Amino acid sequence: MTITLALSKGRIYEETLPLLARAGIRLAGDADPRSLILPTENRDLRLILVRAADVPTYVQYGAADVGVAGRDLLAEHGGQGLYQPLDLGIAPCRMVVAVRGGFDYAGAVRQGARLRVATKYFHTAREHFAAKGMHADLIRLYGSMELAPLVGLADAIVDLVDTGNTLRANGLVAVEDILAVTSRLIVNPASMKLKRAAIAPLIDSLKEAARAG
Numbered sequence: 001m002t003i004t005l006a007l008s009k010g011r012i013y014e015e016t017l018p019l020l021a022r023a024g025i026r027l028a029g030d031a032d033p034r035s036l037i038l039p040t041e042n043r044d045l046r047l048i049l050v051r052a053a054d055v056p057t058y059v060q061y062g063a064a065d066v067g068v069a070g071r072d073l074l075a076e077h078g079g080q081g082l083y084q085p086l087d088l089g090i091a092p093c094r095m096v097v098a099v100r101g102g103f104d105y106a107g108a109v110r111q112g113a114r115l116r117v118a119t120k121y122f123h124t125a126r127e128h129f130a131a132k133g134m135h136a137d138l139i140r141l142y143g144s145m146e147l148a149p150l151v152g153l154a155d156a157i158v159d160l161v162d163t164g165n166t167l168r169a170n171g172l173v174a175v176e177d178i179l180a181v182t183s184r185l186i187v188n189p190a191s192m193k194l195k196r197a198a199i200a201p202l203i204d205s206l207k208e209a210a211r212a213g
């Protein structure tokens with residue numbers, strides 16, 4: 001009974017590996033560094049590397065039994081067909097609305113202005129502005145959102161902030177919080193049923209590892 005755990009390269013991989021190590025799970029030494037399937041020392045557990053936004057999809061369709069995904073991407077995905085049993089507390093950041101330093105966002109909202117908002121979090125942003133009763137024309141981007149207000153593509157962006165360095169470096173300020181973000185363990189419901197004997201202990205040991213971290 002093999003368990004497949006989906007991770008994204010970069011931050012999530014770097015922050016999940018120590019948790020796995022604390023749970024007694026280490027990568028097998030002989031993995032090809034370019035391979036997207038990474039065996040672990042535990043023959044019954046392998047990791048797969050996918051784009052961050054694709055982790056929920058792999059788990060939803062059962063191509064991975066479990067995965068690690070940010071709450072930002074889970075909100076965007078919708079979370080259908082996914083259990084979310086554990087907040088791992090890793091990769092903490094916030095999803096915010098940000099504008100250029102001089103832009104009067106509160107005034108624009110008060111006046112019911114129609115704002116152009118650039119983001120890769122299209123669904124989450126749409127829900128946020130709809131809940132506020134605001135008119136927002138959304139423009140879908142795939143990265144470097146901070147550039148959009150500087151070159152006149154948008155009045156505002158919806159993006160992630162951690163240290164605030166990227167916003168500051170581009171003369172932007174956060175004007176509204178949308179979501180506090182950390183990464184969660186997600187589980188395919190059918191896997192949870194059929195492979196419970198392996199997945200339940202994995203959840204328990206990751207819970208312990210996250211608490212100790």
Ligand code: ATP
Pocket residue numbers: 008009010011012051052053069070071072073091092093160161162163181182183
């Ligand atoms: P890709 O590079 O594949 O397009 P991505 O840019 O979303 O995807 P990462 O930057 O590795 O991938 O981000 C993965 C997750 O880490 C995000 O979904 C979010 O939950 C979290 N994250 C993103 N940026 C930060 C940050 N600056 N600080 C802390 N956590 C962050």
Ligand code: PRP
Pocket residue numbers: 143144159160161162163164165166167
């Ligand atoms: C994320 C996010 C912001 C930045 C915020 O980008 O999209 O641009 O981090 O972090 P800060 O507040 O600490 O500056 P990331 O570094 O992941 O780059 P990428 O999304 O373009 O890969």
